[in-house]
Amino acid sequence: MDNLRLLFAAPPLSLQLLLDGILIGAIFALAAYGMALVWGVMGLINVAQGELVMLGGYAAYFLYRAGIHPLLGVPVAAVLLFFLGWALYRSVIFRVVDKDLFISILATYGLSILLQQLANGLFGANVRTAESGFGTLVLLGGEVTIAEIKLISFGAALLTGAALLVFLRRSRMGQAIRATAQNARAARVMGIDTDRVYAWTFGINAAICGASGALVAMTWIVHPYLGLPYTVRSFMIVILAGLGNVLGVLAAALGLGVAENFAGFILGAEYQAAFIFGLLVVILVWRRFSLARQRRYLT
């Protein structure tokens, strides 16, 4: 309760939490959008989402160590991860598309453990960070601070989202992806090589995750066990926003970021995650009720 009183006594704190929440939310949005894409197009839930974020972080970190500014590392990480995603599709994922959802969960769960341990074996369990060298913006006489890197991450996340949207709307591959998402069989009848579409989709997902991972490595830290919270958050955001709704994903992600920060402040960091999961349950129950009401009108 003391924390709540503190919050009311000092309004700039709320502003600080709000800003931090919105800025981290954008990074969650990227990974979540990738998950929604794969889920919507290929009908599989990728549990290894967080591991792709982690690998993107390592890509940026190693580029940074090689003297490349981490900001330039973002597109490079995305490209590298695209090829990794492609390779993962060609070796593992293609076997589980069109199968039961649980098979895909099991397969990608296995993949997540494999990637985690590979990263641990190859890079070690050390905590790393790619120093971007950006400063801090100080507002309201030092009461509110925004790390410039978070602002840049936010911009980069929005930019990536927008680029994706344009790609899906305008390019031929984007149209093929959307057609496959609507009806894979019909798309095949129309002459679309859905296998190729799936490979692209998974590659794009990995690329987005790679970009968000590079931003994570710059803003916070990267280590082999980073993945799980990102997978869980992506899952929550997608559940909330639904598939194929870019703006919905963005709104849900920003909301989640803000909720997480306020919960961490008011309830203490230990209940931050618990609060989020509690929220998920409440939302699912509420949605069930509202859907049930709609169904009643129909009958």
Added chain:
Amino acid sequence: MPKSIPKARLLATGACALLLIAAGSAAAKVEGDTVVLGAAVSLTGKYSVNGKNTKDGYDLAVKRINEMGGVKVGGKAYKLKVLYYDDESTPARGAQLAERLINQDGVKFVLGAYSSGLTKAIAPVTEKYKIPHVEGNGAARELFTEGYKYLFAVLSTSDYYLRDAVNLAAEVAKEKGRDPKTLKIAMAFENDPFSLDVRQGIVEAAQKHGMKIIVDDKLPPEINDMAATLTKVKAVKPDLLLVSGHEKGATLVVKQTAEMRVDVPIVGTTHCDSAKIAETLGKIAEGVLCASQWDRKLSYKDKWFGSADDYAKLFEKEFNYPAPYQAAESTASVLVFADAFARAGSFETEKVRDAISATDMMTFYGPIKFDETGKNTAKPMVLYQVLGGDYKVVAPTKWAETKLVFPRKMPQ
């Protein structure tokens, strides 16, 4: 006759098992002129970095002792050897492997695993079989409240990690003419046994000085962002900010206090040497206090390695990275065994246990003397401050290289 086949197979399996057990205990503790010690260490999983430090520490001790002619027991020189298994950083696996070391491999002397969690899983097993277990990497206080008779630790328990940071703050406050009672502490800890012990130590020290704790957050294990906690810290303006969250916590608190301009006169954390905050984070790490079990600049000496610095040099030559304290305390654990074997004049586990319990020795790692619960009470913790991009010892004052810079100058 299909029925008799399973029976025959059963018999054969039984015979094989018996043979294995017999072979196991015959091969037991001494193979010719070599004494075998056993250890489960984390070579994979989340502790793999520190697990390797532990193994390297053991290996260096064994190598050095063997080079110097081994240990003399009953007039005969014996060499040491360590049998390793990978516990995959999971306690359940650690306990299994301890059973295996003792029952199948016939090991009679066990060296510790890395982390309190693993040690907590293995200690009941060594206790059950009455096997002496000397460890240097399980610092949780609760390991020594269970009444274990066969568990010994060469390191300071975790409640001592940041206790001295509080004492140091009280000292500085007095010097500046401030009553230590007016000091306010903000703290955040990962929710694991180690960090909660660190917290307990701080709470006790704060009570002793009458200081007030105004923020007391617990960080989730998957912590990636401390912004919520630090926003609070910034608002309440404490005099001390103390954090224990392994390497992640150390890196985050340094990075985010600078980013969010959280200006606290004393910022203390654990694990900042293994997180390499001074090396990787540069000037934003300036002025941070770090707790450590050991430092190469301390003036301890022994007959095996010479000074602490000699040890560090030898270690670096051997393994190509600077010696972390995790390796030093592992090396010290082997030295305890070597010393106890010589004094016991026997490899009988009971005699060795009693000899370990009576240990009173000086090593490059510091003085070692166990209290009745098995923890080393002779060695103090070390506090560093990051100054000019380097770790300088500021406490205990007996070995301090320099005075604490107070208040910490916030890097701009």
